[in-house]
Amino acid sequence: MTVTVRTLKGSEAKISDGSLDEFRMTVRGDVFTPHDPGYEDVRSPYNAMHPGTPALVVRPTGTADVIGAVNFARENGLLVAVRGGGHSVAGLSSVDGGLLLDLARMNGVDVDPEARTVRVQGGALVGDMDHETQAFGLVAPCGVVSDTGVAGLTLGGGEGWVRRKHGLSVDNLLSAQVVCADGQVRTASADSNPDLFWAIRGGGGNFGVVTSFTFQCHRVGPIVAFAGVFHPVEDAENVYRQFRDWARKAPDEISALIGCTTLPASEHTPPEIHNKPFIVTGAVYSGDPEEGMKVIQPLRDIGNPLADISGPLPFVAVQAAFDEFFQRGTLRSYWKSTFVDELTDPILDIIVDKARNRPHERVFVVTFFMGGAINRVAVDDTAYSERSANWMVSIDGNWTDASDDDQVISWVRGAWGEVHEHGTGSLYLNFTGVADEAVTVGVESAFDKANLQRLEDIKGHYDPDNFFRLNNNIPPAS
Numbered sequence: 001m002t003v004t005v006r007t008l009k010g011s012e013a014k015i016s017d018g019s020l021d022e023f024r025m026t027v028r029g030d031v032f033t034p035h036d037p038g039y040e041d042v043r044s045p046y047n048a049m050h051p052g053t054p055a056l057v058v059r060p061t062g063t064a065d066v067i068g069a070v071n072f073a074r075e076n077g078l079l080v081a082v083r084g085g086g087h088s089v090a091g092l093s094s095v096d097g098g099l100l101l102d103l104a105r106m107n108g109v110d111v112d113p114e115a116r117t118v119r120v121q122g123g124a125l126v127g128d129m130d131h132e133t134q135a136f137g138l139v140a141p142c143g144v145v146s147d148t149g150v151a152g153l154t155l156g157g158g159e160g161w162v163r164r165k166h167g168l169s170v171d172n173l174l175s176a177q178v179v180c181a182d183g184q185v186r187t188a189s190a191d192s193n194p195d196l197f198w199a200i201r202g203g204g205g206n207f208g209v210v211t212s213f214t215f216q217c218h219r220v221g222p223i224v225a226f227a228g229v230f231h232p233v234e235d236a237e238n239v240y241r242q243f244r245d246w247a248r249k250a251p252d253e254i255s256a257l258i259g260c261t262t263l264p265a266s267e268h269t270p271p272e273i274h275n276k277p278f279i280v281t282g283a284v285y286s287g288d289p290e291e292g293m294k295v296i297q298p299l300r301d302i303g304n305p306l307a308d309i310s311g312p313l314p315f316v317a318v319q320a321a322f323d324e325f326f327q328r329g330t331l332r333s334y335w336k337s338t339f340v341d342e343l344t345d346p347i348l349d350i351i352v353d354k355a356r357n358r359p360h361e362r363v364f365v366v367t368f369f370m371g372g373a374i375n376r377v378a379v380d381d382t383a384y385s386e387r388s389a390n391w392m393v394s395i396d397g398n399w400t401d402a403s404d405d406d407q408v409i410s411w412v413r414g415a416w417g418e419v420h421e422h423g424t425g426s427l428y429l430n431f432t433g434v435a436d437e438a439v440t441v442g443v444e445s446a447f448d449k450a451n452l453q454r455l456e457d458i459k460g461h462y463d464p465d466n467f468f469r470l471n472n473n474i475p476p477a478s
Helices: 018-023 061-076 124-137 150-155 194-200 233-248 289-300 315-322 345-356 370-378 402-420 451-462
Strands: 003-008 012-015 030-032 056-059 080-083 099-102 109-112 118-119 173-179 186-187 207-215 221-231 252-259 278-284 311-314 333-339 364-369 391-399
Touching: 012 233, 018 030, 030 109, 056 233, 061 099, 061 173, 061 207, 061 364, 109 124, 109 391, 118 124, 124 221, 124 289, 124 315, 150 207, 173 194, 186 207, 221 289, 221 315, 233 252, 233 289, 233 345, 252 289, 252 345, 278 289, 289 311, 311 315, 345 364, 345 391, 345 402
Parallel strands: 056 099, 080 099
Antiparallel strands: 003 012, 030 056, 109 118, 118 207, 173 186, 173 207, 221 278, 221 311, 252 278, 252 364, 333 391, 364 391
16 A cells, blocks of 8 residues: 655655655654554644644654654655644644654753753653753743743744743754754754854744754742733723833843633633633743742732732743643634834724724733843844844634634734734744745744845755745745
């Protein structure tokens, strides 16, 4: 029996049993077809709108297996999707009919407490990394949801709960091991392949499969000051304005967000917010917890909250606090984000209006307090380019029924457009959905013009045939 697999040219390739058996002999991990036991157990992606039906699944155990998979796919001209944690909102870690390279088995984390560094394999989740680093009271800046993959998050920038104090994930990346389209393994760092190192810090999965990352860590935790306050949506104007005014005076130790959504009943959330629209304010203080609780107290004093779960909490608990908002495989998602310099009254009026008039209860209208250390990095220091805005607004379209696709997607685009008119013109590719658009959607807006040109040149050097194309794709310079 042969396996039919989509190719890079849009046709189909027939892979014989003999060829597949030969390939299986070269890898220690799993190689599944849809008929094999284990195929259905492959880690599902976050976005239920993009489940994917790959014709082949390869689950490597290490870099050697990744090399083998890349060579096999290239030699046969196969279309490849790479799944690190599988949390791509755009569905870029899924493929229909192609080869899925799923790194789930490569989830090792190794901490050097003396050097304050951590080496993380490409299939690890944020929760995997935090579990190990927090044993030493360390944090590598990375994410606000523990179920997010470290790889995709980092390659797109990586905003997390310590971003204003310690920067983005890309700002703390020291080196990476990359399997490029030619099957060669390259170390990317300031001293080794510096052009590749520059490109992967914000340029996404365009340049190869990152099998490991090494990050600089910082002293944070294991206990941190956390604010988690829930307000009735009827008090939105007051809560948003007081939150903004508090943030304007907040030190860099504070990273925060404010958003509106509705959650179903769960043992992991306060009963007072079950099945009712709410405004949530969240903040983390990267420093002494006692001092941090004083800094976040004004957030707790706003209005008459429905519930308040603030307090000194373990950092790993904080990282999981928003997991209920984004349960893997349960929601169809289409998001669009934009950056704004300041939360002016006109922008707040738009956000409040959209928060109150969401087309589905699970839509999340969320605003992130940025700036601080993020904006002290030069635009051309990394491929990630947005180094001036103090806020990011994300319209997270989430819903459950495919019959609502058109309605929610259209609403998200409209709501985003109203905010984007007031913004810097840039966006965050990790929070950019794909429905009927090409995978290049948003790419031109996400990068400074000079950075984009440089990315195209580097893509042309390392992947001239655009082998890695299921990503926020940057066409190679010709």
